[in-house]
Amino acid sequence: MPKQARTSPEDSPEDREHTYSGPEPSVPRPVRRHSVRGQILDALRSALVGGDLVPGEVYSAPALGERYGVSATPVREAMQQLAREGAVEVVLNRGFRVAERGAAELAELAEVRALIEVPVMLRLARTVPAERWAELRPLAEATGAAAAVGDHAAYADRDRAFHRAVLSLSGNQQLVAVADDLHRRSQWPLVSAPAVRRADLVADAAEHTALLDALTAEDLTVVRSLVEEHFRGA
Structure with missing residues (x-):
């Protein structure tokens, strides 16, 4: 099982709650590469393509960090990169919403x-x-x-x-x-x-x-x- 996420002091209670209440995908393998942010970015991209991150749903960095066995920080950094690419959008005090595309x-x-x-x-x-x-x-x-x-x-x-x-x-x-x-x-x-x-x-x-x-x-x-x-x- 992944280890518990380390929440930083700035993480609000809202951040620590995973907004999406649907079924959880299979638990990914823990991150072991030196570049944690890079590995998390790759993992999130795979989750997008594979459908584990659902269009329209909101995910918090702490909850995703717990899923992948890392702190919220590298997840938040990876999500910010995905936001710049247009894959997700920032939802203030909640996390990141997966873009809805037609x-x-x-x-x-x-x-x-x-x-x-x-x-x-x-x-x-x-x-x-x-x-x-x-x-x-x-x-x-x-x-x-x-x-x-x-x-x-x-x-x-x-x-x-x-x-x-x-x-x-x-x-x-x-x-x-x-x-x-x-x-x-x-x-x-x-x-x-x-x-x-x-x-x-x-x-x-x-x-x-x-x-x-x-x-x-x-x-x-x-x-x-x-x-x-x-x-x-x-």
Whole structure:
């Protein structure tokens, strides 16, 4: 069981109460990395993608700290980062509310991602040798492995890793950073969305392999079609 959270003097009684009264998700493993804030940020991002943090619900830093076996401070710092990214919003004297997103926002993200990434991938298809695409096969296979067991959070991480690796071949790290931020935002849960099915993840993962095939073959029409469809289904 996680150890009790250490509450700081400034934590009010309201802060120490977890506002969300729904069922608790499974207890995560205690944090052991040197960068506690970084680990908590990663854990909270996984909880967002996996649905453990519910859109519209409010969570206090002390309650989340107790769940993860740390003090409220690194949780609060991680939540402030998520607030800057738009994943949560600050609720004064209560904690952080998970953002409520609809299908329209997801469609907008897909459009922006396509505007940025499609031209880059078409250029890469014409310039990157086949052996470089072969080097990315293990990353595509890793997404398939996560999809096969229905691990949504692991799939989200490996999906972003695959796309980062593809875009990194452009040599433009600013583009990679912007695209990765948009990709992460597209993975946040929608309000009242049905649970992601394992079959959906498997189909999405298969598109990675198909994309590598099209890039290797320099089939620009298929590359464009696959990328745009992949984003719409993100």
